[in-house]
Amino acid sequence: MSYYEQAMPPVRDQRLKMGDSFAGSACELLECAKSGCMLQRNRFFWQTGACQMALTLMMAATVERSAIVMHGPIGCGTQLHALCVQGNKGKTKRGKLPVSPVWLSTNLQESDVIGGGENKLRLTIEYIDREFRPEIIFVVTTCAPNIIGDDVEEITRRVQEFSAAHVVSLHCPGFKSRVVASAYDAFYHGLLRHLPLEPEPWRDFVPRLSGPQGDLGQIQYEYIKSRTVNLWNATSIGPGDEEELTRLLDALGLKVRVFAEYSSADEFRFVSQAALNISMCNVHDDYMLSFLKEKFGTPYIIAGMPIGFSDTRRWLRSVAAHFDLEDEAERLADYEEAKAREAIAPFLQKIQGKRVLLCGGVVRVGTEAIFLKELGMDVLTFRAYHYDNGAEEIYERVAGEFPDTRIAVSNQLFEFCNQINKLKPDLVISHNGTQGTLAKLGVPSVQLFDVDRSFFGYGGVFALLQRIVFAFKNTRYQKRLSAHVKFPYRESWYGKDAFYYIKD
Amino acid sequence: MTFVERPRSACALAGALSAISALPGVIPIVHTSMGCGGNLSGMNSFGAGYWGAGYCGGGSIPTSAITETEIVFGGNERLREEIESTLELIDGQLYVVVTGCMTEMIGDDTRGVTNDFTDDGKPVIALSTPSFKGDSYSGYEILLNGIFNGYLQKTEKKNPKLINVFGIIPAYDPFFRGDLEEIARLIRGLGLEANTFFTPDQTFENVKSAPSAALNIVFSRVWGTAFAGEFEKRHGTPYWVTDLPVGPEATDAFLTELAERAKVPKRRVKAVIDRENEIYYGYFERTADVFCDSDFKYYAVTVTNSNYAIPLARYAQNELGWVVLDAFVTDLLHDHQKDTLLSAFGESGIDEAGLLFETDTSAIARSITRRRPENRGERYFDAYSPLFILGSSLEKVTAQKRGAAQLSVSFPAFNRMIVDRGYAGYRGGLHLFEDIVGSLVFPKG
Numbered sequence: 045m046s047y048y049e050q051a052m053p054p055v056r057d058q059r060l061k062m063g064d065s066f067a068g069s070a071c072e073l074l075e076c077a078k079s080g081c082m083l084q085r086n087r088f089f090w091q092t093g094a095c096q097m098a099l100t101l102m103m104a105a106t107v108e109r110s111a112i113v114m115h116g117p118i119g120c121g122t123q124l125h126a127l128c129v130q131g132n133k134g135k136t137k138r139g140k141l142p143v144s145p146v147w148l149s150t151n152l153q154e155s156d157v158i159g160g161g162e163n164k165l166r167l168t169i170e171y172i173d174r175e176f177r178p179e180i181i182f183v184v185t186t187c188a189p190n191i192i193g194d195d196v197e198e199i200t201r202r203v204q205e206f207s208a209a210h211v212v213s214l215h216c217p218g219f220k221s222r223v224v225a226s227a228y229d230a231f232y233h234g235l236l237r238h239l240p241l242e243p244e245p246w247r248d249f250v251p252r253l254s255g256p257q258g259d260l261g262q263i264q265y266e267y268i269k270s271r272t273v274n275l276w277n278a279t280s281i282g283p284g285d286e287e288e289l290t291r292l293l294d295a296l297g298l299k300v301r302v303f304a305e306y307s308s309a310d311e312f313r314f315v316s317q318a319a320l321n322i323s324m325c326n327v328h329d330d331y332m333l334s335f336l337k338e339k340f341g342t343p344y345i346i347a348g349m350p351i352g353f354s355d356t357r358r359w360l361r362s363v364a365a366h367f368d369l370e371d372e373a374e375r376l377a378d379y380e381e382a383k384a385r386e387a388i389a390p391f392l393q394k395i396q397g398k399r400v401l402l403c404g405g406v407v408r409v410g411t412e413a414i415f416l417k418e419l420g421m422d423v424l425t426f427r428a429y430h431y432d433n434g435a436e437e438i439y440e441r442v443a444g445e446f447p448d449t450r451i452a453v454s455n456q457l458f459e460f461c462n463q464i465n466k467l468k469p470d471l472v473i474s475h476n477g478t479q480g481t482l483a484k485l486g487v488p489s490v491q492l493f494d495v496d497r498s499f500f501g502y503g504g505v506f507a508l509l510q511r512i513v514f515a516f517k518n519t520r521y522q523k524r525l526s527a528h529v530k531f532p533y534r535e536s537w538y539g540k541d542a543f544y545y546i547k548d
Numbered sequence: 549m550t551f552v553e554r555p556r557s558a559c560a561l562a563g564a565l566s567a568i569s570a571l572p573g574v575i576p577i578v579h580t581s582m583g584c585g586g587n588l589s590g591m592n593s594f595g596a597g598y599w600g601a602g603y604c605g606g607g608s609i610p611t612s613a614i615t616e617t618e619i620v621f622g623g624n625e626r627l628r629e630e631i632e633s634t635l636e637l638i639d640g641q642l643y644v645v646v647t648g649c650m651t652e653m654i655g656d657d658t659r660g661v662t663n664d665f666t667d668d669g670k671p672v673i674a675l676s677t678p679s680f681k682g683d684s685y686s687g688y689e690i691l692l693n694g695i696f697n698g699y700l701q702k703t704e705k706k707n708p709k710l711i712n713v714f715g716i717i718p719a720y721d722p723f724f725r726g727d728l729e730e731i732a733r734l735i736r737g738l739g740l741e742a743n744t745f746f747t748p749d750q751t752f753e754n755v756k757s758a759p760s761a762a763l764n765i766v767f768s769r770v771w772g773t774a775f776a777g778e779f780e781k782r783h784g785t786p787y788w789v790t791d792l793p794v795g796p797e798a799t800d801a802f803l804t805e806l807a808e809r810a811k812v813p814k815r816r817v818k819a820v821i822d823r824e825n826e827i828y829y830g831y832f833e834r835t836a837d838v839f840c841d842s843d844f845k846y847y848a849v850t851v852t853n854s855n856y857a858i859p860l861a862r863y864a865q866n867e868l869g870w871v872v873l874d875a876f877v878t879d880l881l882h883d884h885q886k887d888t889l890l891s892a893f894g895e896s897g898i899d900e901a902g903l904l905f906e907t908d909t910s911a912i913a914r915s916i917t918r919r920r921p922e923n924r925g926e927r928y929f930d931a932y933s934p935l936f937i938l939g940s941s942l943e944k945v946t947a948q949k950r951g952a953a954q955l956s957v958s959f960p961a962f963n964r965m966i967v968d969r970g971y972a973g974y975r976g977g978l979h980l981f982e983d984i985v986g987s988l989v990f991p992k993g
Contacts, residue, residue, distance in 0.1 A: 089633035090613040092606075095583020098590075117649055117679030118552060119559025119584070122591040125942075125960045144945075146910065151552045157653060157680050168551040175910070187581060188649045188680065191619065219581040219619055219650055457607045458637065477607065480600065532575065532604040534639045545633060 048335050051197040051213075053233035055096070055221040057083065059331075062432035064223050066453035067543035070443035073451065077431055081548075082453075089545040091456050095218030097186055098123060099227030102279040104182045104214065105131040105145055108308035111178035111209075112147035115165050115196060116186030117157075121149060134495060137283040138306050146176045152188055162194050169203045169211065179309045182234065183213045190217035200238075210309060212238040223430045225327055228278075232332035235304060241315045241340075248313055272299040273363065274318045274342075276329045279305065280405065280476075282495030288503045289324070289350060292360060295376055296369050304332070316340040320366050324500070325349055326407045327434040348438060349407050350500045352415025353381050384502040391509040394516065396420035401467060403427040403460060404475030404492040406453075410438040412473065412492070414445050419509075424467050429455040429475065452543060457481060458533060462542035471515060486526030488515045549880065553908035554942060556853070556878045556959055557720060559679030562588040563687020564646045566719040569593075569605035571745060573752030574695070575640035576604065577672075578611040579627050579658055580648025585609040596722040596959055597966025610634040614650060623656045631665060631672060641752040642699065644691070645674040652678040673699050685771050685853075685879055688717045692775045696758055697782050703759045710741045710761040711810065712785070714776060715768030716792065718746050720879075721855055722961045726970020726979070727792060731767070734803060734973050737820050738812045759783040763810060767792040768855045769892050770885040791892065794859040795867040795977035796828050824974045831978055835985065844988055845869060847932045849920075851876040851912055851939030852958040854889050859971075860938055860957065861898045867977060868984070872901040873920055873932060876912050878940075878958070881905060912939075913946040922950070936984070955987050 047054050056062050063082030066073055076082045097120065104112055105127040114121035124147050132142035150168045152161050165183070172181055185196045196213050204211045214234040216227070235241075245251045252258035273293060277286055290300045303315060321336055321344035323329040333344035347362035348355050357377040364373030399422045402409040406428035413423045423446065428435070431453045442451070452459070460478065464485050472482050472489040482489040490511050493499060498507040557563070561578065565588055568576045578585040589606040593599065601608065612630045614623045627645070634643060645662055662674040675694040677687050692714065713731055716724045728744035735742040743754045743761065764779060764787040766772045776787035788809055793802035800821050807817035838844075848864045848871065850857060857875045864870040875898075877889065886905055893903045902919075906912050916937075923929040935952035937943050941962040947954035956964055957971070957980075971980040 088629055089637060090582070090611050090630065092578060092585025092589065092609045092611045092613070093582050094586045095581060098583055098587050117559055118555050118557065118683050119562050119588060119679040122555065122558035122562065122595075123587050125554070125962065126590060126594055129941075129962050146553065148551050148553045149555050151549055151555070152680050153549055154680050157649075164551065171551065188653065191650065191653050218583040219614060220616055222582045222613055222615060224583075481607075530603070532608060532638045532640070534637060537637055545637075 048233075048236060048338070052215045053226075053229050053331075055226040056223060056229065056432055057221050057226075059229070060432040060434070062223060062225075062430060064430045064453055064455065065546045066431065067450060067546060069448065070439050070446060070451055073431065073453070074436065074439055074443060077433060077436070082431065086547045087456070087545045088547060089458070091458060093222070093455055094224050095216070096221060096224055096227035096230055097121070097184060097216035097218050099224045099279065100184065100214050100216050100231045102127055103228070103231045103305055104184070106134055106305040107145070107180060107182070108135070108140060108306070109178055110145045110180040110182055111172045111176050112145050112182045112184060113165070113168050113172055114147060114149040114184050114186065115161065115168075115189050115194070116150065117152045117188055118149050120186040121147065121184065134283065134306055140306065146172065146178070148172055157188060157192055160192060160194060161189050162199050165189075165194065165196065166199050166203060169200070169207075173203070173207045173209055178209050180239070181207070181209045181211045183211060185213065185215050185217070187217050187219050190215070210239050225430055225432065228328050229331040232304070232329075232335070235312065236332060236335045239309065239312050241312060243313050243317060268299065269317055270319045271297060271367070272301065272318045273320045273322055274315060275300055275302045276321065276323050276333070277302055277305050278325055278328045280408075280493040280495070281324055281500070282497065284496075284498035284507075285324075285500040285504065288498060288501035292376065292380070292501055293363065296364055296367070296372055298367070316342065318342055320345060320363070322363055323347075325405070326438065327405075327432055330434060346434070349411045351408065351411045352418065352505060353384070354418070355411050355415065356501050357381070380502045384505050387506050388509050391513050392419060394513050395509065397422055398470040398516075399424050399467075400471045400473060401425055401463065401469040402473045402492065403478065405429055406431050406435045407438055408492055410435065410442045414441060417445060423449070424469055425449055425451055425463070427452045427454045427460065427463070429453075454543070458537070459542045461485060461531060461533060462538060462540070465538050466542065471512065483522045483525050484529040484531070486522050488519045488522055490515050552880070553910060555683075556907060556940065556942070557683040557685060557880065558588055558591055559684065560677035560682040560687035560690055561646055561648050561679060562592060563684030563717070563720065564644075564675060564677045564691040565589060565605070565609065565687075566592040566684065567688050567691045567717070567746065568644060568646075569602040570718045570725075571755070572603075572750055573641035573755070575634065575638050575643045576609050577631060577634055577643055577645045578609055578648065579623065579645050579651045579656065580611065580614065581650055582611065582613040584648045585611050591960075592719050595962065596719040597961045597964055599719065599725075599966060604638060604640070610638065612651070619650060619654055622654060623651050624661050627656065627658065627661050628664070631661070635665075635670060635672075641671060642695070643670070643672045644694065645672065646677045647675070649678045649680055652676065683880060684720050685717060688720070689772055689775050692772060693778060695755065697775065697778045700756065700759050702783055705760050706762060707741065707757070707760045708762045709739070710743065710757065711735050712743045712758050712761045712764045713745075713767070714764055715766040715772040715855065717768075717771060717855065720853060720959050722957070722959050722966050723970045723972075723976075726966075726968050727972035727976065728970070729968065730970050730973035730976050734799065735806070738803065738807060738810065738817060740810055740812070759785070761785050763788060765790065765806075769858075769889050770854050770881060791862075791896070792855065792859045792972050794863040794971050794973075794980060796825055796974055797866045798859065798862055799824070799973050799977070828974045828978065832981070835981065838989065839985060842988070844985060846934050846936040846953070848872045849874045849876070849916055849935065849937045849939075851878060851937065851943050853877065853879045854881065854885070856958055857889070857903065858893055858896050858898075861901055862896055863977065863980060864938070865898055867981070870936070872898055874904055874916065875901050876904050876906050876915070876939075878907045880907060909942045909946065912943070913949070916946070916950065938984075953988060955984055
């Protein structure tokens with residue numbers, strides 16, 4: 045039975061070769077991943093991170109006219125308060141109404157943990173449906189109901205019979221994996237199983253009559269579809285990046301629709317009406333895109349992240365190749381690159397030779413490191429939050445560009461602090477959530493991604509360099525702060541190797 | 549308990565972690581899966597005016613990060629390994645293992661593991677904080693009990709001047725630091741000493757000195773009172789349950805009663821009160837021009853936890869001369885807790901308002917509309933207008949729909965930054981005035 049037919053999505057630990065604990069050269073990393081030794085690696089010491097539920101919620105909270113039922117104890121989903129604030133900002137920037145999804149917790153008590161929470165879940169879904177009339181009800185199951193064995197699929201199926209909303213179950217038992225990337229699959233699994241992904245007659249179109257006029261309409265529609273592409277976004281990808289890539293694909297004569305974040309049920313019905321699905325991140329969308337290929341025959345492209353000149357060109361060219369537009373893509377890239385290179389010229393001498401460390405998502409750090417090296421920055425090392433075979437193509441290039449650099453797969457702050465302490469970089473480009481720590485360490489930093497700013501394509505190159513130069517302009521804040529902050533690690537920790545606690 | 553809309557509290561683990569992050573020298577070790585500590589810290593660190601993660605909070609929190617293997621085979625050994633590594637790596641004076649749902653459900657012997665460390669003289673304790681047993685407020689109580697009534701040794705030596713302050717809950721009382729600082733200032737003003745525990749001026753020595761205190765004040769009608777009772781049994785320190793004084797009227801009364809309980813001479817407390825009022829009104833007097841000329845008299849609805857409900861309503865009525873309509877209490881209370889709060893509310897001298905227990909944001913909005921209807925096109929309609937909602941940032945939308953003014957004074961507070969601001973005491977009274985009227989003059993510029 046394929047994963048798509050199962051009630052529960054697989055976690056990536058089952059589906060892919062992956063890991064979260066590694067230090068060594070890129071070559072060793074590739075080898076360790078391929079042989080499967082990566083999966084076995086662990087640590088003697090761990091600091092908290094997130095779980096797949098956290099990232100699934102990030103995605104779900106952006107969907108328009110939806111509501112969320114958290115099936116679990118009251119603590120699960122508490123970050124939705126913040127996610128709704130963030131989601132409203134994203135909606136506003138995309139011209140949508142900033143209305144937060146209502147969310148409820150089934151608030152499982154000790155008696156429910158013993159006696160089962162199914163009835164409570166049913167009542168909660170029925171209440172949210174009756175009271176708020178959402179278009180989509182996401183039912184997010186957490187660790188506890190998974191351990192006690194609540195049959196959430198059966199409950200959602202039963203409620204669905206009486207509800208006008210689409211009841212979409214999202215299975216997120218956090219204990220199944222330390223790696224949060226399974227969240228993307230969990231979200232997509234719910235979408236692909238419970239949401240209509242094809243246009244509905246009389247709602248989305250008027251059925252065509254037979255005869256010449258109908259045929260002409262069909263031909264016109266097929267032509268438009270043959271030039272329509274779906275661009276798959278992610279929580280780390282902001283409207284600026286979506287606009288930049290849409291602009292470039294528009295220039296190639298393609299019609300672009302963006303999924304899945306910030307979409308509505310009405311928009312999801314058009315997912316199947318495209319000639320090509322395009323991912324913007326190797327470790328984000330393969331689960332959904334291969335489903336769409338299987339179900340609707342839509343081919344897909346996963347061609348890295350369009351960060352920096354060569355990767356943007358590569359990305360653009362792979363999309364164009366599908367439409368026999370390589371020549372146009374090359375010329376477009378030439379034109380855009382010339383303009384952008386001219387624009388960034390004044391920045392280059394200010395960043396060249398600066399010692400930089402990168403930290404965050406596996407695809408971003410690898411891609412960005414290659415690009416910054418190309419621009420003349422001294423890349424000391426970088427840390428990927430996790431690794432899975434989706435990133436293999438990029439790390440093969442990384443191995444070529446940085447054959448002797450000791451890189452790491454780590455999302456652990458204590459290791460990060462140790463590294464910064466030893467390497468003393470001039471600048472750190474890092475995942476959101478670490479900037480405060482970096483400032484306390486006295487190091488200027490730039491966000492690795494930030495939905496308020498641009499990173500992709502040509503506009504992204506300029507914007508990133510602008511921010512790097514800006515980061516160097518006044519570093520007194522970091523200096524003063526770091527002089528007064530005490531970190532929790534004992535002095536002896538800084539004498540040890542940063543990856544001392546990794547178990548082989 | 550039934551389902552809850554947009555809960556304004558998380559789990560017991562969250563409450564414990566939030567309090568630990570403000571407690572100097574105390575290091576948490578979360579025994580559960582990878583995500584709990586990080587997810588909850590996100591809310592704890594940002595939901596209360598962005599007060600941040602702290603010394604060993606957020607992504608620095610040690611965790612056993614159990615996975616399916618431990619769910620099947622048990623997590624004791626992983627926990628033991630994590631504690632050993634934490635002791636080696638992290639500098640702290642007390643290490644507190646707090647549990648999540650998973651390890652409680654699989655029945656790990658957490659205390660058995662920590663006992664082995666205690667036997668070796670290591671300062672490690674274990675507390676049971678699963679979500680299905682209680683919310684953030686009870687997490688605060690569990691933590692207090694664990695440290696003050698469990699870990700700390702009894703002492704014969706009492707300091708007649710020392711007072712411990714409890715009941716003000718980190719993050720879930722978003723102004724806890726400013727409030728504690730002002731309370732400490734007032735206590736010290738009477739020549740006494742104060743332990744606030746959760747403010748940056750404190751150290752672990754304050755925690756250790758707690759058993760020698762002569763009095764515990766609990767600024768909560770419901771949270772921490774049972775703890776204070778246990779404290780009295782264990783350490784012999786009596787306790788006083790009262791409301792947080794906000795503004796001069798309430799603070800005068802607080803100081804007067806405190807002086808009686810702590811045997812401070814009447815003359816001394818009168819001098820303090822006179823001096824404080826002189827300063828307060830020195831500032832407050834000048835605000836009357838804009839306050840009155842702009843007609844800043846409002847009907848008020850408050851939406852807060854049980855700790856702030858009475859203090860805020862009392863301030864709005866007695867200091868601002870506003871008419872308080874409804875005071876919504878949003879924490880999830882048992883019936884006996886509700887009764888306690890209701891009787892305190894009845895004695896607080898608030899004229900018109902009703903105390904209502906409701907936590908669901910949309911139910912609160914509905915209740916306001918039902919109880920205080922808006923004009924639906926009638927020519928003569930005595931509406932409750934203008935209306936000011938003192939609530940959380942969840943009430944922003946409610947206020948917008950209603951055309952009411954709003955200020956976020958309760959959890960969650962996402963649309964403001966809170967650093968050392970507090971609303972307690974004399975200074976807090978001025979701050980609250982500044983924030984309320986500040987929100988009203990903001991559109992003028």
